[in-house]
Structures are given as C-alpha cells and as structure tokens.
Amino acid sequence: MNLENTQIQMKKGILEYCILHIISRGEVYASDMLDELTSAHMIVVEGTLYPLLTRLKNSGLLEYKWVESKSGPPRKYYKLTDEGSKFLNGLTETWDDLVHSTEMITKRTTANA
Amino acid sequence: MNLENTQIQMKKGILEYCILHIISRGEVYASDMLDELTSAHMIVVEGTLYPLLTRLKNSGLLEYKWVESKSGPPRKYYKLTDEGSKFLNGLTETWDDLVHSTEMITKRTTANA
DNA sequence: ACTTAGTACTTGGCCATGCATAGTACCTTA
DNA sequence: TAAGGTACTATGCATGGCCAAGTACTAAGT
Numbered sequence: 272m273n274l275e276n277t278q279i280q281m282k283k284g285i286l287e288y289c290i291l292h293i294i295s296r297g298e299v300y301a302s303d304m305l306d307e308l309t310s311a312h313m314i315v316v317e318g319t320l321y322p323l324l325t326r327l328k329n330s331g332l333l334e335y336k337w338v339e340s341k342s343g344p345p346r347k348y349y350k351l352t353d354e355g356s357k358f359l360n361g362l363t364e365t366w367d368d369l370v371h372s373t374e375m376i377t378k379r380t381t382a383n384a
Numbered sequence: 385m386n387l388e389n390t391q392i393q394m395k396k397g398i399l400e401y402c403i404l405h406i407i408s409r410g411e412v413y414a415s416d417m418l419d420e421l422t423s424a425h426m427i428v429v430e431g432t433l434y435p436l437l438t439r440l441k442n443s444g445l446l447e448y449k450w451v452e453s454k455s456g457p458p459r460k461y462y463k464l465t466d467e468g469s470k471f472l473n474g475l476t477e478t479w480d481d482l483v484h485s486t487e488m489i490t491k492r493t494t495a496n497a
Numbered sequence: 498a499c500t501t502a503g504t505a506c507t508t509g510g511c512c513a514t515g516c517a518t519a520g521t522a523c524c525t526t527a
Numbered sequence: 528t529a530a531g532g533t534a535c536t537a538t539g540c541a542t543g544g545c546c547a548a549g550t551a552c553t554a555a556g557t
Contacts, residue, residue, distance in 0.1 A: 272443035274474045277397050280542065281482055283514055284393030289489045296492065301534070311488040312481065319515050321535060326514085330385035343533040344523040361387045363490070368425065369394055370483060375424040376402045377476070379409065385513090393514065396543055414505070432544050434506060439543085456504040457552040 282313075288366055289313060290323060291351065291359045294333065300346040324349065332358050395426075401479055402426060403436060404464065404472045407446065413459040437462065445471050 289311075293304050301320055308315045324347075327333045332355035335347040351359065402424075406417050414433055421428045437460075440446045445468035448460040464472065 272439060272445070274471065274478065276542075277400060277475060278478050278482075279515060280397030281401075281478060283396040283543085284390050285482065285486060286515075287390060288394070289486060292490050296494070307489065311485045313485040313489070316516070317535085318517060322516095322537090323514080325536085326385060332385070340524080340533080342525075344535075346534065358387065362390060365387065365391050365394060366486070366490075369391075369398065372424045372426040373398060373402060373479070376420065376426070377405050377479075381409070389513065392512095392544060396514085399544075429545070430506085431508095431546060435508085436543080438507085453504080453553085455553070457506075459505070 285366070286313075286315065286319070287323060287327070288359075288362045290320070290327070291332070291355060291362065294349050295351050295356065295359055298348045298350045300338075300348050302346075327355070331355075398479070399426070399428065399432065400436060400440070401472075401475045403433070403440070404445070404468060404475065407462050408464050408469065408472055411461045411463045413451075413461050415459075440468070444468075 289308065290304060293299060293307055301317075301324065305315060305317070305320060324333065328335065328349075331352060333349050334352055335349045337345045338348050339345050402421065403417060406412060406420055414430075414437065418428060418430075418433060437446065441448065441462075444465060446462050447465055448462045450458045451461050452458050
C-alpha cells in the first residue's frame, strides 16, 4: 500500500470517462488522445489506452474508420456511437456526484465522533 | 461494460482517501464512517469498508483501540498514525491533481483533431 | 434458560481495469 | 536493403470494490 499504487487505483474508471469526452469533441486517433491526456497531466501509456479503446469499441460505444497517413501506417479514427453518447452522459453524472460527495467529506473540518 | 460497473471502478482509491479523511477528524468506528459516507451520498457496504480498514491498519496507517459499548459488542475506534497523516497529505495532492486534470479535459469544448 | 433481533466485525472468492512487456505490421528515408 | 519511426495487438499480473456467508456479543421477550 503505497502512494503510487493508490494513484493508479484512483485513475480506474476516470480514464474511460476522459477518453469518451475527448472523442466526443471530434474524430481522433490514439496519439491525439495521448497528446491531450499528457497536456492535461493525466499520464497514460499505450498499454493502457489501446486495450481500453478496444473494449469500448467491442461494447458498441465507439466506432472507427481507417485513414491513410502520410507519415506511417494507417490510423484508426474513432468517434462515439449514439450509445456511446448516452453512456458518456451517464458517466458525467456519476463523476460529478462522486466529486461532490468527496468534497462534502474532505471540506468538513468538524469532528463527528 | 455498463454504467454501474464504471461507477464501481471510479470509486477505487477514492474511498481510501475519504476514509482517511474522516478518521483524521477524530476517533471513530466503522458505523460512524458508514453514516458519514451515506450522508454524503457515497454508497459503501460493509464488505468494502471492513477489509479496507484492515488493509490500512496492516500497512501502519491506522491504529485502533477496543471500546466497550452499552448496546452490543465492543467497537474498534480508529485513529491515524503519523505515517497515516503523511499518506493522507499525499493522497490529497493526488486527488486534487486528478480532479484538475479531469476538468481540463471535460470543460474543453473545442475539438482537437 | 431459550429464542429472536440488533450490532459489530471477519473471511473467501469474483470481477473489471490500469499496467508492464513483448510483439506485429506498415511507412519513410538513405 | 537496412534502419528508424509510427501505429496497433496480445498476454498476464495486481489491486480493490463487491457479494455472500459466517462468527460473536448484547439486550429483550417469553
């Protein structure tokens, strides 16, 4: 039980939410997402992102099309399906609730025993 | 891959943070924590809380003392160790960073492709 | 004494997901 | 042909929240 491990645990599920949000704003491929996540200081590695995208696609929340690239192999450009949009709405509510609940606890200063 | 499952995943690690925070404000036992978590709308069940407390104690972040009760079996009253206080400080920073990073992504409205 | 209900804590196994690591495949450049 | 970069894939592990069942102690009713 160390800090680094808890950081990892805290990220579980949140990443899914962030990824769906990024894709909701326009068609992107994996490296675009990594760039944006990195610039927001949300560290993610390939080995996490690619399996997540595959899971989301297999669940019907995402779809992609192959697009030729001028500098390398073709890329998968992702976008949300209708189901993905609905799912994202649900996640947004869940996340907002969670942040709010956490604030109710951590902003309290009086004891309760 | 459904909403309920993602809610569960999102809670990973965050609960640990909330529990440590509650204990940091005064000695409490498990039911006190459940009451406060419930009133903050953070749903937690016994089967989650008790193992978590045991893990935190075994890691040296918590310590407890038995206190007799007038209405049932004795209770374990928990408090933070010095190490637990330091750990909580680290978690606070991690959580604030994570919330901030998530906001940077979810409050953006312009596309990036 | 015995049963019933309530409170407090324990234990074992399941599952999803982030991560580490290694690997495949394609393109460009020299 | 070789070297390097880019993009995607596959396998297996560790963690922690959950479920379900169980133990143990107290109080109240008969």
